[in-house]
Amino acid sequence: MASDESSTHSFHVSGEKLRAVLARDGFVRIAQAFSPEEVHPFQQACKRTVDLARAGKWPYFRTLPKQFPPWTDDVSQGIWGVQHLLHPDMPEKETFEKSHFGDTMVNAVTALLQCSRDELVLELCNMLVRPDRDFALRWHRDDMPGQVAVKMYPGDIGFYNNNILHRGVCDSKNERMTLHGTMGLVGTDTSRARNILQHGIGKWAADCGFSDLPPGMAQLADGMKQRLLAMGQGHDGGYSQQD
Numbered sequence: 001m002a003s004d005e006s007s008t009h010s011f012h013v014s015g016e017k018l019r020a021v022l023a024r025d026g027f028v029r030i031a032q033a034f035s036p037e038e039v040h041p042f043q044q045a046c047k048r049t050v051d052l053a054r055a056g057k058w059p060y061f062r063t064l065p066k067q068f069p070p071w072t073d074d075v076s077q078g079i080w081g082v083q084h085l086l087h088p089d090m091p092e093k094e095t096f097e098k099s100h101f102g103d104t105m106v107n108a109v110t111a112l113l114q115c116s117r118d119e120l121v122l123e124l125c126n127m128l129v130r131p132d133r134d135f136a137l138r139w140h141r142d143d144m145p146g147q148v149a150v151k152m153y154p155g156d157i158g159f160y161n162n163n164i165l166h167r168g169v170c171d172s173k174n175e176r177m178t179l180h181g182t183m184g185l186v187g188t189d190t191s192r193a194r195n196i197l198q199h200g201i202g203k204w205a206a207d208c209g210f211s212d213l214p215p216g217m218a219q220l221a222d223g224m225k226q227r228l229l230a231m232g233q234g235h236d237g238g239y240s241q242q243d
Contacts, residue, residue: 014111015111015112022159027158028112028158029157030108042095042099043154045095050177054075058090060083062079062128078132078133082126086122088208097221098217101221113185121183121184123181123201127177128180130172130177134172186227197232
């Protein structure tokens with residue numbers, strides 16, 4: 001379990017403290033960033049979306065046992081993730097947008113990155129779910145000396161540096177619905193374009209509208225979308241891993 005030192009127990013913690021914990025430990029957990037009242041509609045939207053994907057009525061998912069895209073559309077071995085929660089055709093799109101573009105998330109991101117909202121780039125918003133059979137990603141399967149198991153609760157937000165040694169084992173006996181999102185920063189390494197666009201977001205982002213959101217949130221989301229589209233100009237495609 002995460003130690004108190006690697007967790008913050010109030011969303012109003014300073015950006016300086018967030019950055020210090022992330023730099024020291026490689027991750028930081030913001031406990032109860034979302035209230036129970038805010039979490040409930042997220043949970044209901046997640047459940048409906050997972051049911052849709054398992055029934056074959058949502059075409060974007062991660063299939064077992066493959067770790068990286070592209071994934072096949074063969075669900076016979078089960079799924080372990082649902083892709084493209086901000087897609088124009090996603091029935092629960094508005095709820096996922098509010099979790100992704102709302103002040104709770106964006107304030108934490110800008111505090112960690114020390115940037116303005118106008119520098120953020122739209123990237124990924126996906127969900128990892130209970131697999132249909134026990135499954136571990138190809139890398140970092142074994143227990144590591146001194147490892148820390150970070151226990152997350154509904155309403156928590158976790159940020160981590162994906163360059164740290166980390167692992168995850170998906171247990172088919174325990175329900176799981178965790179939202180996973182990334183936001184980019186303008187002017188970063190161009191290799192990031194491949195890492196993001198390999199997931200297919202570039203195929204539909206231009207058609208994504210945000211008129212269902214409050215004006216300020218919609219303006220933020222549209223600006224992030226435009227910066228994503230600019231990032232994708234001249235990108236030659238391809239995948240970052242051949243697995």
